[in-house]
Amino acid sequence: MSLLSPAALAALALLVPLVALYLRRRQTVSREVPSLMLWRAVQRDLAPQTGLRRFRRDRSLWLHAAALALTALALASPLARRRQSPARRLVLVVDTTASMQAREGSVARIDLARAAARRALATLSDDGEAVLLEAGCLPAVRVARTTDLRAVSRSLDALRARDCGGDLGRAMALAADGLRGAQGRTRLVVITDAVTRADALGAALPVEVEQVRVGRPHANVGITAAELRVDAEHTAGARRYGLFVALHASPGRASGDVTLRVLGDAGEVAVRRMQVGGARVATTLPVDLAAEDPTRTLTLRLDVAGDDALAVDDVAWVPVPPSPRLPVRLVTDLPSPWVARALRADRDVALTELSPDGWSRVRAAPFDGLTVFHGTAPETSVPGASLSWEREGRDVSARLGVSLGPWQPSPRWTDVSPTDPRARFVGVADVHLHAARSVTRVAGDVPLITTTSGVVGVARDTRDASATVLGFDPDRTDWPLRPGFVLFLRDAVEHARGRRDALALDARHTGRPVTIATTRDVVTVRGPGGSWELSPHEGVATWSGTDRAGVYTVQRGRGDETVALSLLDPVETSLAPQDLPWRGTVRRDDATRAWENRPVGWLFALLAALALAVEWVFVTGWRARPPTARAFTERP
């Protein structure tokens, strides 16, 4: 027998005042009787029956206590197990979130779930149908409606607990679909440890949910948050980071030592020992990496002294963020002190001045900064962010694939784009152009600067490049003397920085899809969970096989990049059963074999009423009235 609302047993505490009332009632009352002659005889007669009489004496107490206890039991909604008739259709929902990896002795919870699922399968009728749903990171139909129970069994064997949390509510919505059109007796069995979310649970289910809860509470501690930030006071020769780490422990876990080790490619870079009890603990560790340290992902490993039921949350990976300093290449064969000075005005710019030959040597290396072409340009399009302007006799823009009109003398600025961030704070007043060429715009071009001769500045964003092209030479204007020029270069740097961040592969939680921007037709992902070849759509590939924690390599045409996936889920780490929002229709059972639970609270309520009736009739009611003297007065 199990209880749906065990909290109602708290009503048993009323037994204390009940007993107290009876004890008070039982206090001796002094009464005068004509003679003790007969009473003494009664006392002698009853002396050997003290124990039995004590029970009889407190009969009212026992009956009231029984009624109270039975009422509390009735309120607790007890469920009695009984053999059930075979089901015509069985929808199995098996929880495969990370907590199902928790060890229960020699087996994992997922193994218990498989066994429970097989027991439930045994309740199917000979021609019964089964549906197997996996409630993992994302709900999935593992076996559609079938009568081939062997196939279901094979799919059960293939189920494994994932490294991610999930939402059981989504799986239940899927189960609602599986129940459509069901005829005959249908069962919906959800096998879970209840350590999961069920936020999206809203589907109206036509049958009662039978929850099979597997697993028992265990002590566990794990990493639930990790973030590496660049320390503002980083030194010149090394990079200093602040590593924020949060640990969660399962409720009731005794306080104990845990050691957090931070590993880079070259070995341990930080370590901290902490006391963690049944609560959340957060700390920040300083992490120093040498300037030449190639570490792109830090590994956080938790050494736990004592019981620790879940291993997947004892390790996490944190990507080492790129330097906030944006690399900017100034490619020129001309002296350009004012351009360099304007770029260096941003302290987070790492400026490298290159000749066209020097740029040709490094152009093949992955570069996610800004390239500024001053008076020269390669005869090809440049991937990534670039800024270029025209110079008389150089046809810079034409080398970059941008068509320009003829030079127009002394055009006057008339407009600057008010919306594009690359023209933010750039004013039109007091700028005098010697000459300018209008840009022949193509679809998608964003006009930045408009003059009386036409649009002389555009932003052209393509799948793999973001180019800003000006149709005039700033050297032949007074713009460099204006603050607007510095702001314009600054806007270009910020735009390049934002583009770099947008292209970063920063997904860190398992179970969440990773979007990968790319220029290639195929993106390859390899890691502990397997290998994927993804086909991008409009320059973006979506990788959803993120249910295994670890460090993955992504090849998207920018060189090998890494993506680290970690569990980082307080719900899964806590291993604390959640109050799933289907109270009242759920049956909880530890073994479903061929049994079903039936509510028997009404029986306890009936017994409670019966106890009260017996007490009233035979103890305090009309049947308990004292005898009269009539029996003696009838004597002759």
Place this chain on the structure above:
Amino acid sequence: MDADRSLLDPAVVRALERWRVALRRRIEGARAGPHASLRRGASVEFAEHRAYAHGDDPRRIDWNAFARLGDLVVRLFVADEDVTVHVVLDGSRSMAAQGRFDDARRLAAALGYVCLTGSERVTLTVASSGGATARAPWRGRHGVAPMLAALGSLRPDGVAAMGRAFDLMRARHGSRPGVAVVFSDMLDDGECVELARRMRLARHETSVVHVLGDEVLAPTVDGASRLVDAESGDAIDLVIDDAAMAQYRARLAAWLADTETSLRRAGVRYVPAFPGSDPVRVLAATLGDTA
């Protein structure tokens, strides 16, 4: 006086007018009365002859027998004498509950009234407060008022000493056989039964009117109780539950049966006077149904 008169219920008195003391045996009387006495006396009903003894009344010598037989014999006649009715009242504190003492006084008053109006002598002995008191005998209708006054002045108190009551009665009123009527609840561990036996041995026509109320026949005590004896002040702690009440009822029934049996075997008339009993029938049973 009015209060004393209240002890007499006119309906009871009228009903009792039909009754007279009917003794199953002839007993001796102190004076001539309506009852045939075992004493040979001067009545017209011849009893027997016996040899003349010194001191016999010479007027009783049967001269015809002397003429025929030559022996002096005296003629003995059945004497018609009055009867002394000894009323013994249990005045202990146990009789105070629920007006039982008043019930006993009313019965005693009715009995005394009938006897006095029938020319019998009536004595009253009250056992209470660990001792006994005896009143001067009354005779004739003139004795009704003082008898009622004496009964009206009684208050139940203390422990009944029934043995002392008998001793006092015999000392004050002589040992001549008469009628003895005891009004008691008999809650005295057999002392009253012993008194009745002694009275019977003293050749008194003895009746015991057993006066009991609901506080004994059907007590309403319940739960954990400290029971205090009304007479002695002794106490016992007892939980009164169904089992205890059942046992009490069994003990009570056995006690009543034993008491009645013991008294009947001793030749004592046992008359229960429980709640609901008709006083006329109680007194009729006490006096004998020879109206």
